Amino acid sequence: MASYNVLLVCAAGMSSSLLEAKTIAAAAACGHELTIKALSAADIAIYDFAAKPVDIVLVAPQVRYKKKSISEMAAPYGIVVQDIDPVTFGMVDGAKLFEQILQAVPKEEVHG
Secondary structure, eight states, rough: OOOOEEEEEEEESOHHHHHHHHHHHHHHHHHEEEEEEEHHHHHHHOOOTTTTTTSSEEEOOOGGGGGGHHHHHHHHOOEEEEEEEEEHHTOOOHHHHHHHHHSSSSSGGOOO
């Protein structure tokens, strides 16, 4: 069983709670553990990737403009940064988002 550690960046760090729950449920249904921490765009700017490594950072559509700066912060640690598809976000499609995580993070790179 793989365990995934995910940061989800949205405008206020709260709007994604339903998407978090559905994505965690989708992971559990596939026999995987998934931890998601939602952060606001302001909080990600001061996030310490060295102290708190993650496997992937997912960027919500409303804060897509932050992706470049987040990628620059995460790159030295080999952390994947991807946009969340607007339809996946809008439809609160946890299964689709978990599928994106599986494709983006090879199992051998997952932080325990």
